Amino acid sequence: MLILALATQAQTADEVEKRIANLPAAERAYERFRFWFTQLPPDQQRGPDNQDRYRTYLKQRGFADAEVDSQLKLIEEQGQRSEIARWHQILPAERPAFNTNPNAFLVQMAKGRKPGTALDVGMGQGRNTIWLAQQGWDTTGFDPAEKAVALARENAAKLSVRIHTEIKGSEDFDFGERHWDLILVSYVSLRGDEAKLMRALKPGGVVIVEGFHRDATKGRSIGSGVVFDTGELVKLFSGLRVVRYEEPVGKPDFGSGTMRVVRYCGERVAE
DSSP: OOOSOOEEEOOOHHHHHHHHTTSOHHHHHHHHHHHHHHTSOHHHHTOTTHHHHHHHHHHHTTOOHHHHHHHHHHHHHHHHHHHHHHHHHHTTOSSOSBOOSOOHHHHHHHTTOOOOEEEEETOTTSHHHHHHHHTTOEEEEEOSOHHHHHHHHHHHHHTTOOOEEEOOOTTTOOOOSSOEEEEEEESSOOTTOHHHHHHHEEEEEEEEEEEEEGGGGTTEEEOGGGEEOTTHHHHHTTTSEEEEEEOOEEOOSBSSSOEEEEEEEEEOOOO
């Protein structure tokens, strides 16, 4: 699922409060939490006691106990909805603030591979899904943002390209077992799904991942789901053979300027 993925310039808590002042209560609660979460050190982002930490943060910001309880409830109920609403604005925009061409690393890794079944996790408006289908892959993409999926279907139809789509998040999508020859996870959260992804690969199939390196978070806010430490992807997919792994400085598909990214391609060894 697309979770906290965009890179934004660093802001202070007071600047965030000014920015969100006119939003509905649920969106304010989520944006406030989003800012706080992306400022946490990596080890704390993955910790089990974030709710207690956030409660402490809100109290330090002057929220009364009842207000804190209300904030936590709104986040739980509205968080995913707010994140989807964010991508509804970003992905179908007339002037997209992201790369609308296929991911360059995907293009490199798919070159020379015999087309088979491909899955685009968090497909967005379908730039990679459509490209894979144009290369002869039997391609499926899913995303919880229905407007983005609708745009992908529209673009595919204009190009006379056949793709399969589902409006779902990764928690609801059926990855199957030994089903895919290629799985793409491009600037999408994958932690917790790595075992599912490896099982879903056919022998000889590959997982292709691109995201931000931890270094990219210096001076900007990036959602933790798409940020990886040095060598982390190799460890997460330890059951796969590393085809290629790199951590270059370059222009990411999301965010402005240049920053350090991570790129991984791993193959399920034929049995």
